[in-house]
Amino acid sequence: MKSTAVTPPTRAGTVPQRRDRRDSRWDEHRRARREQLVTATVAAVGEHGPGVGMEEIAAAAGTSKTVVYRHFADRGELHLAVCARVAEQLLDALRTAMTSTDKPRQMVSAAIDTYLAFIEADPELYRFVVHAPADRDPTADPIAGLSELVGEQATALVAMALEGAGRPTAAAEPWGHGLVGLVRSAADRWLSSPDPMPRAELTAHLTDLAWAGLSGVVTRTTTEETR
Template sequence: MKIDTGVAPTPDGRAARWEEHNIQRRRALVEEAVRAIRAHGPAIGMDEIAAQSGTSKTVLYRHFGDKAGLYQAVVESVHDFILRKLPLADAESFEPRELVRNLADAYLAVVERDRNLYLFVASRPAGETPVDDPVFTITTRIGNEVSAAFRAWLHREGLDEEPANTWGHGAVGFIWAVADRWILTNLRRPRAEVVDYIDRLFTPAFDAQRRS
């Protein structure tokens, strides 16, 4: 008769090491893909990415399935990078004007530094594999954070908190639309000037809440 000792079976060490190796290898391939996109532009193909990575397309397909899989991995990496660069950690302690201005400046700085990468992420690959809309995904995540910050501010001011969600997602959507247009104009105006235009639009609206 088998006796239950209450001790879980020891996992296969080799399998765990192999899984960790695959995770590390996949992460390294994504990093190389990002470098290739920065160097060659958003229309880059799998051959160029493979060459940048010092590997073959077969290896890329083994780790990511197809170009859509690699694209999704790059999108996730870029989203994590953008979120780290945005002033969201202490967002609830900011005044709305300060948050929108800092958010706009940080987001436009990412676009300015990594235009090729931004355009790559914003262009979903055509094919049979369905891919989530990367813009909707990242703006929703940021919008949720900004909405929470606006709600905290409205609560501190003793104001109706109901508009917070509309304002938060609206502000983020506006900043994204400005960034997208800024790219189309080849970053014609300086970033500081574009951020100032955004500030001049939103500040009177926030100030008006205290007077209403």
């Protein structure tokens, strides 16, 4: 009788299977298509505002809602993908700004101005990002919120300032996230104002307030140690 080669079973009695190369090609196609839909969403937000509907997003992508839902389970998942792109762009800009100087106060000013410039350039996209849709599952957020990531950058900035002053960095995290809350609240009010002040002026005011608090704490604790 002619023998037949049998692939030896793996643990649990399963037979290893190779992934068809066509599957890998489809993975790349799906990834590219998702990126195209995110780009279309950004364009639709620019045209229709942060309350843009899925039909308008599909139209911007030159397709149907059915195709959009083939790649994103719901509006919440699409929102997360847009947030991830915006976060990446903003964080890149913040890192560039923060490494443009080695002076802590100038770092604070550069970071604040970069944040304000980013939202000034596309306020509708900013509003879309910071107001999550009702159907978004917060536990599925891969970036843990845009403010959270910006807060981490601010924490690193404050830690650098404290290290430069020879101070412990334990307070860097609450101060860093507090700084983000300060800037975001002021930025939201600035965007909604019918007669907003120039960005440079707002940057100067926020820098003065933030740096007065930070430098004041550093100076006070250093003085206390020398008493």
